Amino acid sequence: MLSWVWFGALFLIGLLLWGYFLNFGAIPVDFHDWAEVNAPRIAFLKDSVTKAEMPLHMQDSSALRGITDRYMALPDMILSPQIIILKWISVQDFVLIHVWLLYALGFFGLIALKKELNLSLLSFSWIFLLFNFNGHLTAHLSVGHVTWAGTFLFSWVIVRALEIQRGVADYRWLAKTAFLLFFMFLQGAFHQFVWCLIFFGFLAFGGKKSFFAVLKLLVFTVLLSAVRILPPALHLADFDSDFLGGFSRPGQLVRAFFKIISPMDSLDPTVTGSTLGWWEFDLFIGITAGLFLLLAGGFCLYQLRKNRSFLMLLLPITALTLFSLKPIYGLIHQLPIPLLNGERVCSRFLILPFSFWLAIAGLGYQKWINLRRDQLIPLIGSLLPLPLALAELWSHLATWKVTESVKAFPYTFTDLSRKVVANHPDPVYTNVLLIGLAISLAMASFLTIMAIREQGQLPMKPL
Structure with a gap:
C-alpha cells in the first residue's frame, strides 16, 4: 500500500x-523548432483528423x-493513435497531453524496472528524478523537439534489455520489444528508435543465444515498422546528411552534466x-546526482564483477557513449549505412x-542499502542528497521552461491555418505506403500469433 501511495505522489509531482x-499548454510556438517544424506538423495533423482525411x-x-x-515520407513524424484528440483540442494542448501521456507510460516502465531489479522506494526515487528531469530531455523539449517525448519509453527498453540478459528471449519477449520500438517510432522518435536498434545490436555479442535473439528482434522490428520505413526510403537522396558534430572535448562533456547554460547563452560559442x-x-543532472551516479554505479559494477x-550491458553502454564523441562518430558517419549516417548530431x-x-x-544503491539495513545513521544520511539533487534539477527546469526559452530566440511567424491537407494523386507514394502497411500488418499478425501460442508456457523458452 505504501508503495502505491509513494508512486502516486511521485507521478503527480511529475x-x-x-x-x-x-x-500548462499555453506554449509560445513562435520561436525556433516550435515555429519551424513541430507546431506546423501538428497543425497539419489537426486538419487531417478534423476533416477525416489521410x-x-x-x-x-x-x-x-x-x-x-x-508527410509520411519523413521518418520523424508523429503518427501515433493519440493524434485523434486533435479534433477537439488545440496544438499546444495536444503537446501537453502528448508529453503527459508518454511520461505516464514511461513511469509505468520505471515501476516495471523497480520490480525487475527488486529496488526499494528510495532507489526508485533516484531513478525517477534523473530519468524524467535530466537536462537532455528538458532542453530538447524546450526548443520544440516534441518527438523527444519518445525518450520516456526508454524505461521499457531498459526492462527488455535486462530480460534478455537473464535469458528471457522467447516470442513473447520478441513481440513485446518489437511492438515497443514500433510504438516509439510512431511517436516521431525516429532518432531514439535507431539508437535502440544499435544498442540491441551490440547486445548480440553476449553469446550465441543472445546473437540469434537480437538478430530476430532487429529483423522483426524493421519489418513491423515497414509502413514508416519505406516511405522515407523514397527520398534518401534528398535528406541532408551532413555531419554537424558532437562532444569534441572532455571539458564540454563535463559541462553537459554539471553546468546550467541558459537558453539566452545556448547559441553563444564562447x-x-x-x-x-x-x-x-x-x-x-547537477553535482549531487553526479556523485550519486558515480559512486552507486561503481559499487554496482564491483558487486557484480563476476556476473x-x-x-555485457557495458558493451553497448560504452559503444554509444563513444558514439557521442565527435572525433569517433565523425568517422563512422562516413560509412554508407542509412541508419548510421542519418544521425547528424x-x-x-x-x-x-x-x-x-x-x-x-x-541497483548499486540498493545493494549498498541491503548491506546496511541495521545501520540507521548511514541509511538516514543517504536520504540527504536526494532533496539536494531535486533542487539542482529544479534550477535547470526553471531556467529552460518554454516561457523562458522563447525570450532567447528571435520571433518566427508561423500561420498554422495554412498547414492543411492537400492530398493529390501520387501512385508511387501511396503504393509504397500500402506495401509497407501490408508488411507491417503481416509481421504484427505473425508476432501476435507466436506470442499467443507461447502464452502460459513457463519458464519462457529461449529462441
Whole structure:
C-alpha cells in the first residue's frame, strides 16, 4: 500500500512539473523548432483528423524541410493513435497531453524496472528524478523537439534489455520489444528508435543465444515498422546528411552534466564551445546526482564483477557513449549505412547509455542499502542528497521552461491555418505506403500469433 501511495505522489509531482515546464499548454510556438517544424506538423495533423482525411500531402511543406509535400515520407513524424484528440483540442494542448501521456507510460516502465531489479522506494526515487528531469530531455523539449517525448519509453527498453540478459528471449519477449520500438517510432522518435536498434545490436555479442535473439528482434522490428520505413526510403537522396558534430572535448562533456547554460547563452560559442545549440549537449543532472551516479554505479559494477551476463550491458553502454564523441562518430558517419549516417548530431546518443547507467546506479544503491539495513545513521544520511539533487534539477527546469526559452530566440511567424491537407494523386507514394502497411500488418499478425501460442508456457523458452 505504501508503495502505491509513494508512486502516486511521485507521478503527480511529475505531472505538475511537466505542466509547469510547458506552461500548462499555453506554449509560445513562435520561436525556433516550435515555429519551424513541430507546431506546423501538428497543425497539419489537426486538419487531417478534423476533416477525416489521410495525412498524405501537406499544402505548405516548409515544415517538411522543403524536401517534399509527402508527410509520411519523413521518418520523424508523429503518427501515433493519440493524434485523434486533435479534433477537439488545440496544438499546444495536444503537446501537453502528448508529453503527459508518454511520461505516464514511461513511469509505468520505471515501476516495471523497480520490480525487475527488486529496488526499494528510495532507489526508485533516484531513478525517477534523473530519468524524467535530466537536462537532455528538458532542453530538447524546450526548443520544440516534441518527438523527444519518445525518450520516456526508454524505461521499457531498459526492462527488455535486462530480460534478455537473464535469458528471457522467447516470442513473447520478441513481440513485446518489437511492438515497443514500433510504438516509439510512431511517436516521431525516429532518432531514439535507431539508437535502440544499435544498442540491441551490440547486445548480440553476449553469446550465441543472445546473437540469434537480437538478430530476430532487429529483423522483426524493421519489418513491423515497414509502413514508416519505406516511405522515407523514397527520398534518401534528398535528406541532408551532413555531419554537424558532437562532444569534441572532455571539458564540454563535463559541462553537459554539471553546468546550467541558459537558453539566452545556448547559441553563444564562447560559452558552449560549439556552433551547435547547447540543447544538443545539455545533460544536466547537477553535482549531487553526479556523485550519486558515480559512486552507486561503481559499487554496482564491483558487486557484480563476476556476473558476465550483466556486465555485457557495458558493451553497448560504452559503444554509444563513444558514439557521442565527435572525433569517433565523425568517422563512422562516413560509412554508407542509412541508419548510421542519418544521425547528424552524435552527442544525442549519450542519453541512452545514461539511462541505462541510471538503472545500474539504482541497483548499486540498493545493494549498498541491503548491506546496511541495521545501520540507521548511514541509511538516514543517504536520504540527504536526494532533496539536494531535486533542487539542482529544479534550477535547470526553471531556467529552460518554454516561457523562458522563447525570450532567447528571435520571433518566427508561423500561420498554422495554412498547414492543411492537400492530398493529390501520387501512385508511387501511396503504393509504397500500402506495401509497407501490408508488411507491417503481416509481421504484427505473425508476432501476435507466436506470442499467443507461447502464452502460459513457463519458464519462457529461449529462441
